[in-house]
Amino acid sequence: MDIIGLYPTWFEPGVGSGWIVGFIATLHVLFSHTSVGAAIFFAWLANHAYRHNQPQYLEFIRRYGLFLLVFSYVLGSITGPGIWYSTTVASPRGISALIHSFVWMWATEWVFFVIEVAGVYMLVYLVGRVDVRTHTRIALIFGLASYTTMLIIVGILSFMMWPGKADWAQTGGVLHAFYGGNTFAHLAMRTAFMFAITAVVGGIVAARFEDAVLKRRIARTLAVMGIVATLAGAALLQWYLATLPETASVVLDNRLPEHFPTALAVAVGATLVYFVLTYVQPRALVSSVAAVMTVVILVLGLWPEEVARESLRKPWVAGQYVYSNQVIGADVPAIGVRSEIPALEAHGFLKVHPFIPTELRTVSDDNRVQVGRLLALTACANCHSLSATGMRPLQRYFGPGHSEREIATYLQAALAGGNTLYMPQIPLNDTEARALAAYIRTLLPAAPTQTAHATPQE
Amino acid sequence: MTPEMLYALRDPAGVPSHPALFLVLGVLTFALHIAAVQVTLGAGTLTLGGAFSADAHWRRLAAAMLTTAKIGVSVAIVLGVAPLLFVQVIYDPFWYTSNVLSAWWVIGFIVLLTAGYIALYAFYWKNPELAHTGGRSSVRLVLSLGFFLAVGFIVHGLTYQMLFPEQWMAWYAPQGQVDPSGRTLHAWHAARFAFFIALAAPVTGAWLYGYRRYLQGAGETDGAYLAFVQALAQRLMTAGGVVVLAIGTLWMLTLPAKMAWFAGSAAMWLALAALLAVVALPLALRDRLDRGYWGYVVFGAGALALIVVGAAREALRYGTLLATHGYDPLDYRVQLDGYSTVLFFATFAVLGGVTLGYLLTVAWQAGQHRGEGPYTPSAAVARLGQWAVGLLVIWTLAYFGVGLWVWAR
Numbered sequence: 001m002d003i004i005g006l007y008p009t010w011f012e013p014g015v016g017s018g019w020i021v022g023f024i025a026t027l028h029v030l031f032s033h034t035s036v037g038a039a040i041f042f043a044w045l046a047n048h049a050y051r052h053n054q055p056q057y058l059e060f061i062r063r064y065g066l067f068l069l070v071f072s073y074v075l076g077s078i079t080g081p082g083i084w085y086s087t088t089v090a091s092p093r094g095i096s097a098l099i100h101s102f103v104w105m106w107a108t109e110w111v112f113f114v115i116e117v118a119g120v121y122m123l124v125y126l127v128g129r130v131d132v133r134t135h136t137r138i139a140l141i142f143g144l145a146s147y148t149t150m151l152i153i154v155g156i157l158s159f160m161m162w163p164g165k166a167d168w169a170q171t172g173g174v175l176h177a178f179y180g181g182n183t184f185a186h187l188a189m190r191t192a193f194m195f196a197i198t199a200v201v202g203g204i205v206a207a208r209f210e211d212a213v214l215k216r217r218i219a220r221t222l223a224v225m226g227i228v229a230t231l232a233g234a235a236l237l238q239w240y241l242a243t244l245p246e247t248a249s250v251v252l253d254n255r256l257p258e259h260f261p262t263a264l265a266v267a268v269g270a271t272l273v274y275f276v277l278t279y280v281q282p283r284a285l286v287s288s289v290a291a292v293m294t295v296v297i298l299v300l301g302l303w304p305e306e307v308a309r310e311s312l313r314k315p316w317v318a319g320q321y322v323y324s325n326q327v328i329g330a331d332v333p334a335i336g337v338r339s340e341i342p343a344l345e346a347h348g349f350l351k352v353h354p355f356i357p358t359e360l361r362t363v364s365d366d367n368r369v370q371v372g373r374l375l376a377l378t379a380c381a382n383c384h385s386l387s388a389t390g391m392r393p394l395q396r397y398f399g400p401g402h403s404e405r406e407i408a409t410y411l412q413a414a415l416a417g418g419n420t421l422y423m424p425q426i427p428l429n430d431t432e433a434r435a436l437a438a439y440i441r442t443l444l445p446a447a448p449t450q451t452a453h454a455t456p457q458e
Numbered sequence: 459m460t461p462e463m464l465y466a467l468r469d470p471a472g473v474p475s476h477p478a479l480f481l482v483l484g485v486l487t488f489a490l491h492i493a494a495v496q497v498t499l500g501a502g503t504l505t506l507g508g509a510f511s512a513d514a515h516w517r518r519l520a521a522a523m524l525t526t527a528k529i530g531v532s533v534a535i536v537l538g539v540a541p542l543l544f545v546q547v548i549y550d551p552f553w554y555t556s557n558v559l560s561a562w563w564v565i566g567f568i569v570l571l572t573a574g575y576i577a578l579y580a581f582y583w584k585n586p587e588l589a590h591t592g593g594r595s596s597v598r599l600v601l602s603l604g605f606f607l608a609v610g611f612i613v614h615g616l617t618y619q620m621l622f623p624e625q626w627m628a629w630y631a632p633q634g635q636v637d638p639s640g641r642t643l644h645a646w647h648a649a650r651f652a653f654f655i656a657l658a659a660p661v662t663g664a665w666l667y668g669y670r671r672y673l674q675g676a677g678e679t680d681g682a683y684l685a686f687v688q689a690l691a692q693r694l695m696t697a698g699g700v701v702v703l704a705i706g707t708l709w710m711l712t713l714p715a716k717m718a719w720f721a722g723s724a725a726m727w728l729a730l731a732a733l734l735a736v737v738a739l740p741l742a743l744r745d746r747l748d749r750g751y752w753g754y755v756v757f758g759a760g761a762l763a764l765i766v767v768g769a770a771r772e773a774l775r776y777g778t779l780l781a782t783h784g785y786d787p788l789d790y791r792v793q794l795d796g797y798s799t800v801l802f803f804a805t806f807a808v809l810g811g812v813t814l815g816y817l818l819t820v821a822w823q824a825g826q827h828r829g830e831g832p833y834t835p836s837a838a839v840a841r842l843g844q845w846a847v848g849l850l851v852i853w854t855l856a857y858f859g860v861g862l863w864v865w866a867r
Contacts, residue, residue: 003462003463003466004466005466005467005468005469005470005551007467007554007555007558008555008558008559008626008630008638009558009638010558010561010638010639010640011638011639012561012562012639012640017561020565024568070576070579073532074531074532074572074575074576074579075572077532077535077536078535078568078571078572078575079568079572080539081535081538081539081542081568082568084542085557085564085565085567085568086564086565086568088546088553088554088557088558088564089557089558089561089564089565089640090561092554092555092557092558093469093554095546096469096546096550096554097469097471099469099543099546099547099550100469100471100472100473100474100547100550101471101474101795102798103473103474103480103543103544103547103798104474104475104795104798104799104801104802105798105801105802106543107483107540107543107802107806108798108801108802108805108806110536110539110540110543111802111805111806111809111810112805113536113539114536114537114810114814115810115813115814115817117532117533117536118814118817118818118821119817121529121532121821122817122820122821126820126821126824128832129824129827129832129833130820130824130832130833130834130835131832131833131834131835133840134820134833134834134835134840134843137843137844137846137847138817138820140847141813141816141817141843141846141847141850144847144850144851144854145813145850147854148850148853148854148857151854151857155861164864164865165864165865165867172793173795173797174474174795174797174798175797175860175864176864178861178864179860179861179864179865180864180865181865183861183865184861184862184865328470332471335471335472335793336470336471336472336791336793337470337471338470354459354463354466354467355626355627355630355631357627357631357634357636358634359634360634360636370635370636373636374636377636377638381638
């Protein structure tokens with residue numbers, strides 16, 4: 001009999017594993033975008049400072065660089081692998097799919113990481129200790145290396161949503177997985193917002209300058225960069241949305257929380273107002289306000305953006321072939337990947353999952369709820385919390401009056417064919433559907449406790 | 459777990475090059491990573507030992523080691539990404555299962571590493587003039603080192619759990635009751651963990667030899683300080699070597715039955731010989747340590763020895779999983795991807811080699827610079843820098859060129 005490569009499930013009842021990944025990923029976006037944006041900004045600023053004999057800008061590089069060492073390279077360098085670690089435990093087959101297609105791309109990115117880390121320390125610690133040309137060159141190397149890290153990761157992130165070329169499943173290969181319209185739109189949008197974030201975070205440092213003239217110049221430079229970047233980012237977001245697959249557009253219109261567009265609009269609007277204010281009145285640039293703006297961008301901009309990106313690709317988690325519940329739901333003939341749905345339809349989860357305790361592989365009246373819980377962990381818990389809190393709690397989808405049979409019928413009708421928007425195909429046979437239904441009933445507020453021993457006639 | 463189950467857990471997409479490449483790169487990058495970890499731990503411990511000392515030499519050393527530790531953590535993290543990547547490629551069934559079964563520890567790793575790094579910076583901010591004023595707030599440094607050790611222990615546990623597929627079901631579903639909480643770190647081996655931590659002593663000793671030679675090259679005039687550093691370096695190498703030997707012996711004596719074959723194996727003896735050779739190297743070099751690059755050779759040899767130790771560690775994993783569980787990472791199905799394979803090796807060897815060669819040369823020569831005014835690199839080094847920038851620009855243009863071509867087809 002086929003065994004399919006499903007791993008054990010980690011279930012976090014409080015907020016859910018998905019939100020833990022999202023939390024770490026959102027923080028990382030803030031740190032890493034600041035880092036890459038600052039690196040490019042530094043390269044420009046160092047050149048500008050030397051060419052126009054304005055060494056005071058180097059002081060900004062030194063101070064911002066020291067700040068970046070902690071803000072981006074301490075926190076960013078940890079949250080980067082942190083995303084790997086957290087997705088490993090929350091979605092092992094999702095991250096595995098990416099790793100096995102893009103290992104050499106990630107390894108290439110790693111080369112640039114090493115250059116980046118060497119570069120940032122040298123940029124900061126060698127101010128005044130090396131000649132102008134050398135320092136400028138280090139800044140340029142640092143900026144270019146930083147941006148290449150973004151070039152690579154954007155291609156991989158875009159694949160999570162949608163393989164670059166529509167025929168990737170037939171052609172295979174990293175090139176067709178990596179490159180496509182979505183990749184470039186994604187890259188352009190991120191690049192723009194990256195500069196906007198850099199300008200906001202840079203304000204935390206610039207605000208501390210006591211030299212009013214220097215502070216005004218840097219505040220206005222950051223403001224101009226921020227205004228242009230924010231407006232460009234808002235426009236490029238439209239391009240990005242136009243490159244999404246049709247299903248994502250439907251999800252976007254129907255499934256995202258209503259407050260998300262408002263939150264994004266508030267983030268963009270507030271950012272623009274902030275930059276205009278600091279341009280017109282640079283004295284308004286104070287560290288605490290810049291820090292608050294950073295939090296605004298984090299909470300109202302990056303968090304909805306990351307959550308939306310996670311939602312838009314549903315029911316897939318990687319490359320339109322790995323479902324969010326870890327089951328491979330589509331063939332990718334070019335790389336020898338076959339859908340696991342036929343095996344599940346033929347044998348059921350309990351027979352083909354390697355991590356099912358022997359005593360739970362066969363359903364009985366005594367273990368039905370226990371088996372149902374295990375099925376819920378396997379097929380549902382990645383996206384639906386089994387507790388009352390966390391991500392999309394399962395219990396909210398059913399009412400207390402629903403019988404075990406009704407729930408089982410619904411599960412099979414709605415999920416077995418894979419025709420429900422946003423949901424993976426989950427081919428539950430009668431026995432498994434009843435077990436899962438029995439468990440779901442225990443989650444419902446008024447569910448009678450005797451469902452553990454439910455009979456078919458109930 | 460039967461071999462059939464283990465093989466089923468493999469990613470069906472296969473691997474984009476021969477699996478031996480990932481195995482070898484995993485060993486090499488692990489060695490570099492663990493070297494950075496050990497230097498960081500050793501430097502942090504020397505900072506703790508010296509910062510609060512009345513001895514000016516110790517305080518000066520503490521200041522230098524604090525800088526070393528700060529940068530060392532960055533280097534350890536960035537170098538650690540590579541073996542973390544490669545282990546997932548060919549040992550994915552083992553790595554993912556182990557991680558999921560101890561998920562909260564995995565998340566804890568991120569939190570503790572962040573806390574440790576911030577605590578280290580907090581100590582630095584509190585002690586900007588450590589060499590002159592002495593240390594304050596030892597608790598920050600103690601916390602930092604404690605967090606780093608905890609992080610190391612977690613990774614040790616996750617790596618060790620990989621080796622026990624026969625236990626996975628019992629860990630996931632004790633007495634048949636599935637526990638998806640991920641709250642338990644299920645297996646560890648104290649002597650194995652202690653061995654890799656204790657290695658920090660001789661590795662840091664080797665690092666101090668390089669530090670001493672670096673000071674000499676920069677025109678250091680305090681001969682007493684140089685002598686102090688040399689004595690400390692040798693003490694760390696010899697005494698630390700003895701401790702490592704003792705702990706290593708304990709590790710070999712307490713290996714689980716299915717790994718007992720490793721004690722006395724060729725891999726073990728090779729690792730032992732490499733470590734002993736490095737410990738003996740400064741004694742053999744004597745006065746040559748002050749000439750040319752010999753002072754740096756000790757650490758270089760230490761890094762090579764760590765590659766041998768890393769290879770032995772890999773032999774233990776490979777041999778155990780093959781012999782006991784029938785899993786051979788080298789028979790992973792190859793789904794060749796020529797483009798990304800060539801891209802990595804070209805980037806690594808050409809762009810990485812030139813750019814890092816330039817950066818590290820400038821960093822080193824700037825530190826050794828004794829003349830008036832800022833350091834100016836030679837024409838040859840400057841040309842290397844031009845090449846580095848040129849290669850980065852070419853790489854970026856190639857990215858867009860290839861991408862637009864693929865997109866347009």
